Each structure stands twice: as C-alpha cells, then as structure tokens.
Amino acid sequence: MCGIVGAVRKDTSAMPILLTGLRSLEYRGYDSSGIAIIEDKKLICVKKVGKVAELEKEIAKDVYSGKVGIAHTRWATHGIPSEKNAHPHISTEDVAVVHNGIIENHEQLRALLESRGYKFSSETDTEVISHLVHYYLSQENDLFSAVKKAVRELSGSYAIAVISKNAANQIVVARQGSPLVIGLGYDEMFVASDASALLSETNQFIYLEDGDVADIMREGCVICDKTGKSVHRAPVKSELTAEDTSIGGFHHFMQKEMYDQPEAVKKTIESAMKNGVIDERAFGAKAHSVFRKISSVQIIACGTSYHAGLAARYWIEPLADLPCNVDVASEYRYRNPRFRKGTLYVFISQSGETADTIACLNMVKKENPDAHILSICNVAESSLTRMSGLVFLTRAGKEIGVASTKAFTTQLVSLLLLTLMLGRIRKTISSKKEKEITKKLLTLPEKIEEALNLDSKLRALAPKFVSKEHCLYLGRGIEYPIALEGALKLKEISYIHAEGYQAGELKHGPLALVDENMPVIAVAPNDSLAGKLQSNLKEVRARNGKLFIFASPDTKIEKDDGTEIILLPEVDELLAPIVYVVPLQIFAYHVAVLRGKDVDKPRNLAKSVTVE
Ligand code: F6R
Numbered sequence: 001m002c003g004i005v006g007a008v009r010k011d012t013s014a015m016p017i018l019l020t021g022l023r024s025l026e027y028r029g030y031d032s033s034g035i036a037i038i039e040d041k042k043l044i045c046v047k048k049v050g051k052v053a054e055l056e057k058e059i060a061k062d063v064y065s066g067k068v069g070i071a072h073t074r075w076a077t078h079g080i081p082s083e084k085n086a087h088p089h090i091s092t093e094d095v096a097v098v099h100n101g102i103i104e105n106h107e108q109l110r111a112l113l114e115s116r117g118y119k120f121s122s123e124t125d126t127e128v129i130s131h132l133v134h135y136y137l138s139q140e141n142d143l144f145s146a147v148k149k150a151v152r153e154l155s156g157s158y159a160i161a162v163i164s165k166n167a168a169n170q171i172v173v174a175r176q177g178s179p180l181v182i183g184l185g186y187d188e189m190f191v192a193s194d195a196s197a198l199l200s201e202t203n204q205f206i207y208l209e210d211g212d213v214a215d216i217m218r219e220g221c222v223i224c225d226k227t228g229k230s231v232h233r234a235p236v237k238s239e240l241t242a243e244d245t246s247i248g249g250f251h252h253f254m255q256k257e258m259y260d261q262p263e264a265v266k267k268t269i270e271s272a273m274k275n276g277v278i279d280e281r282a283f284g285a286k287a288h289s290v291f292r293k294i295s296s297v298q299i300i301a302c303g304t305s306y307h308a309g310l311a312a313r314y315w316i317e318p319l320a321d322l323p324c325n326v327d328v329a330s331e332y333r334y335r336n337p338r339f340r341k342g343t344l345y346v347f348i349s350q351s352g353e354t355a356d357t358i359a360c361l362n363m364v365k366k367e368n369p370d371a372h373i374l375s376i377c378n379v380a381e382s383s384l385t386r387m388s389g390l391v392f393l394t395r396a397g398k399e400i401g402v403a404s405t406k407a408f409t410t411q412l413v414s415l416l417l418l419t420l421m422l423g424r425i426r427k428t429i430s431s432k433k434e435k436e437i438t439k440k441l442l443t444l445p446e447k448i449e450e451a452l453n454l455d456s457k458l459r460a461l462a463p464k465f466v467s468k469e470h471c472l473y474l475g476r477g478i479e480y481p482i483a484l485e486g487a488l489k490l491k492e493i494s495y496i497h498a499e500g501y502q503a504g505e506l507k508h509g510p511l512a513l514v515d516e517n518m519p520v521i522a523v524a525p526n527d528s529l530a531g532k533l534q535s536n537l538k539e540v541r542a543r544n545g546k547l548f549i550f551a552s553p554d555t556k557i558e559k560d561d562g563t564e565i566i567l568l569p570e571v572d573e574l575l576a577p578i579v580y581v582v583p584l585q586i587f588a589y590h591v592a593v594l595r596g597k598d599v600d601k602p603r604n605l606a607k608s609v610t611v612e
C-alpha cells in the first residue's frame with residue numbers, strides 16, 4: 001500500500017536515494033508523498049499531493065544536503081489525500097514519522113495526547129505516533145528508547161521509520177504486521193518497506209520480524225525483538241537486480257509483464273523439474289510426507305490470487321480426488337470456519353504481504369499449530385513464505401503493474417504442478433498420465449507466446465469498448481474463474497463495470513441486463529462444456545447482446561453480425577485457462593490505454609494490500 005524509504009548516508013546526499021526509492025515504491029501508493037531530512041540540526045519536510053513527480057518538482061526548487069532522511073508514498077486510509085495528511089508527520093518541529101499500516105487505537109491515543117497538550121494538524125492515525133515518540137523523547141532524550149516505549153502503546157499494524165533533529169545520525173524503525181527491511185551499504189545503512197526500493201544501493205538485506213524495533217546508524221544496527229531482547233537477524237542476499245524492476249522498451253509495466261509470461265511460466269515449470277520429471281521437493285523438503293497425509297484442501301487468497309485458487313479446484317478435485325474449498329481471505333477469517341485435521345491449507349499470494357491472507361494463516365496456525373500449510377508466493381523473503389511449512393515459489397520476477405498478470409499465470413502453473421504431485425502421491429494419477437500432462441505443460445510457454453501474437457487484433461477490438469460502461473464475461477467450468485479474472489482486469493484498469501458469471505447462471509438473473517448495448521465476452525475453448533456454453537451464448541444473441549468470443553480454432557460457434565470470434569491457439573483443455581487469460585489481459589490493457597487511464601497505477605488501488 002504505502003511505501004517507506006530511509007537512509008543514513010556517509011555524505012550529505014540522502015535526498016537523491018530517497019527520491020529514487022520513492023519512485024520505485026510509487027506503484028504501492030500514489031496519492032501523495034513526502035520527505036523529511038535533517039540538515040544542520042533542523043528538520044526539513046517537503047510534501048506534495050499527487051505523484052512522486054510533483055514532489056520532485058518541488059524539491060528541485062531548492063538544494064537539500066542532509067545525511068539522514070525518511071520518505072513516504074501514501075495510499076490514503078485515514079483522511080483524504082492532502083498535504084496535511086501526507087507523511088512524514090512531524091511533532092513539535094523535532095520528530096518525523098512515516099508509517100505504513102493502521103493504528104487501531106488512534107482515537108484513544110489522540111485524546112490522551114491532546115490532554116497532554118499536543119496539537120494535531122492532520123486527520124491521520126499516524127500523527128499519534130509522532131507525538132507519542134516526542135512525548136517519550138522529551139522525557140529521556142533517547143530516540144531508540146522513546147520509539148520502543150511508543151510502540152508498546154500502539155495496537156494495529158505498522159511499519160514505521162522515525163527521525164529526530166537531535167539524533168542526526170540515526171533512524172529508528174519498528175515493524176508489526178507490515179513489512180520492513182534494512183539495507184546494508186558500505187559504511188551507510190538504509191531502510192524500506194520493500195527491498196526493491198534499495199536495489200540501486202545494496203542487495204544485502206535484513207528482514208525484520210513482527211515486534212522488532214531497530215536502531216539504524218551508519219556503522220550498523222541494533223535490533224530488539226518483541227520481548228525487548230537484543231537479537232541478531234541474519235542478512236540475506238536478494239536475487240533481485242535493478243534490471244528486474246526496469247520497464248525495458250514497453251509503454252507500461254503491465255504490458256512488459258504480460259510479455260514476460262512465456263519466460264515466467266517456463267522458469268516456474270523448470271524450477272520444479274529434476275531430470276525431466278516434476279520433483280515434489282519443489283514444494284519443500286517435507287512435501288511428500290505432508291501430501292501423503294492429507295484428505296482435503298482449503299485454498300485461501302484475495303483478488304487475482306483467489307481466482308487462481310478457484311481455477312485450481314477444477315483440477316484438484318477430479319485429478320487428485322480431494323475435496324477442495326476455496327475462500328476469499330477477508331471472508332474466511334471472520335466466518336468461524338471448522339478446522340479439520342488432514343486439511344492442506346494453501347495460501348496464494350503474489351506479494352506474500354496481503355494482510356487478510358496473512359491473518360488467515362495466523363488463525364489456522366493458532367487453531368492448529370500442526371496444520372499443514374503450503375504457500376504459493378512470488379516473493380521469496382515475504383512474510384507469508386517465512387511463516388509457512390511448505391513453500392512453492394512462482395518465478396514470475398518482480399511484478400510492478402498494480403494489475404496482476406504474470407503472477408496469475410505462474411500461480412496457475414504452480415497449482416497444476418501441485419495437483420500432479422497430489423495425484424502422484426495419492427495414486428490417482430498414473431505415471432503414464434503424469435508424463436502426458438508434463439509433456440503438454442512444457443509446451444505452455446510457446447502457447448502463451450502464440451496468444452501474445454493476438455496483440456494487434458485485440459488492440460483493433462478495443463475501440464468497440466471504449467465508450468461502454470458495462471460488460472459481462474462468461475465462462476463455464478474452469479473457464480469461469482478465467483471470466484472472473486478477465487472482468488477484474490477490465491474493471492480495475494479501464495474503470496468499465498465488468499462482471500464475470502458462470503454462463504449457466506445467466507438466465508437466473510443477469511440475462512435481464514443483456515440488450516444491444518451490453519457487450520458479452522465469452523471464454524470458449526473447445527472443451528467438454530463447449531456445447532452447453534454455446535446454448536448460453538444463443539440466449540445472449542436472442543436478446544441482441546453483442547458477443548465477443550475467445551475460442552479454439554475448431555470452434556463450432558457460428559458467427560453472425562453480432563458475434564466477433566477471436567481464435568486462440570489450439571491448446572489442451574487442461575491448460576486452456578492458462579492460455580485463455582492472456583488475451584483477456586491484453587484486451588483490458590488496450591481498452592484502458594484507449595480510455596486514457598493510468599494502466600500501471602489505477603485510481604484508488606495499490607500493489608500489495610498490507611492493511612485490512
Ligand atoms: C488484481 C490484483 C489484486 C491482487 C490481490 C492479492 O489485479 O492484483 O486483486 O491479486 O490484492 O494480492 P496478493 O496476490 O499479493 O496477495
């Protein structure tokens with residue numbers, strides 16, 4: 001959601017690294033941004049509403065020379081996007097705080113601090129932190145100790161970075177439920193909510209744990225855990241490089257990421273193969289013994305990752321012969337679910353930092369400390385992977401566009417690999433069948449490449465949607481989650497209202513919406529449900545609805561004046577969802593570009609939803 005970056009440098013050049021960091025974090029939140037640095041024992045703060053570019057313009061008007069600074073890009077939770085509400089929040093011209101997360105007891109703390117004479121200038125929950133730190137700092141003049149005392153009074157989630165004008169070589173940070181990493185430089189130190197913000201400076205990171213408070217100085221850092229004990233957290237070398245986060249020759253990150261898909265899918269499959277066969281240890285050293293014991297699967301995720309889970313049910317139940325439930329994390333955590341022994345809990349998340357998904361994992365662990373937990377995640381050092389017994393890493397590479405694309409296709413691949421492993425261990429898939437499926441799986445990057453070749457055709461289709469306000473996506477069986485995902489892509493980046501439906505549900509309500517102004521997109525490979533889908537599409541044509549059908553080369557669907565058919569590569573029914581989603585992504589992209597929308601940073605959204 002919001003992004004944090006901070007630097008303790010050896011020379012007076014904190015500002016450029018803070019701006020570079022903010023630019024790379026902007027995809028996480030982009031309604032306002034701000035920077036505070038310490039210059040000659042003075043706290044200087046600059047904030048601007050809008051994109052980081054607005055802040056850069058403001059900063060370019062002056063010269064800033066400070067060794068220590070913190071910066072923030074905001075995604076509003078408490079209070080509208082405004083300069084007052086932008087971070088850093090300052091107390092008494094002395095303490096500056098940037099914060100990701102939500103302070104749940106901010107109202108009580110605000111009343112308490114007001115009674116102590118503090119004046120508030122924003123509507124944010126964050127401002128209580130700056131005054132609280134100032135309150136303790138004024139008592140004992142030690143920033144590290146003041147922050148430790150202040151965080152004890154906070155409930156909710158936070159990653160914070162704090163500076164004080166009288167502590168000119170120091171940033172104090174704390175983490176509870178929101179990610180924070182310390183970047184290790186040569187004779188200088190950095191901090192960020194996401195390692196990618198610091199890749200221009202270092203690839204060595206310390207990942208803080210929940211409850212940690214750290215005192216960061218140029219020459220090193222001291223970390224205390226939630227009990228207050230000093231702890232050593234081992235540095236980790238990140239595999240990410242600055243190139244992983246560059247846009248290449250593309251117009252948008254989303255466009256680049258759609259084109260990354262053949263490679264991302266290939267890497268994900270290859271990461272699980274050993275000597276030409278899929279290796280169950282790709283899911284973790286204990287995968288075999290866990291998979292042997294399970295009698296049901298419960299998938300939990302949000303958004304696009306949830307759609308991947310929904311699709312997986314159509315593989316897991318018939319092929320691995322296991323009951324499989326799929327839930328949205330924000331619902332699962334509050335519906336008092338029954339916990340059963342023998343359930344494999346599968347958490348799917350691109351970022352591995354989604355607050356609701358992590359809350360579900362904590363809930364499952366609390367209920368049953370021996371629960372079998374598998375996370376499918378794209379970020380090796382994320383909170384989710386560090387909390388899970390079994391982990392499968394998708395090899396999508398860094399995903400920056402807010403609309404998830406390559407993470408989704410690699411999640412689908414991982415879930416199909418999981419199905420094969422469950423089927424192998426449970427003996428519901430013969431080795432002959434496994435070999436056949438593996439062989440087909442290896443052709444997937446090529447098939448996705450062919451689907452990407454439809455780009456110019458899909459761009460040509462976009463003008464037909466540019467002035468539409470509503471659109472229906474239909475699919476049956478495993479193509480239903482693909483219809484949901486296609487609709488999500490269109491709505492989130494073009495702001496056209498789009499709904500995904502099971503085609504068989506049409507006449508139970510949504511058919512009432514269909515007339516000559518309602519475009520209907522159908523995901524229609526030549527699978528076992530193709531005939532049924534065809535009948536549903538006839539119901540649409542009978543009401544004059546305009547059909548846009550994504551179909552197999554040998555489709556039986558008849559074309560008429562109100563029907564546009566987009567032919568996809570021939571692909572096996574099992575793999576079809578992974579290929580058919582690609583043109584839906586490209587199509588949504590072109591419609592959004594044509595409508596002049598900011599494709600990579602859609603309004604009101606942010607990458608990585610670290611608050612509830
Ligand atoms: C949509 C999208 C979101 C995410 C959701 C979960 O394009 O990206 O719906 O899928 O916020 O995020 P992760 O997968 O990081 O848990």
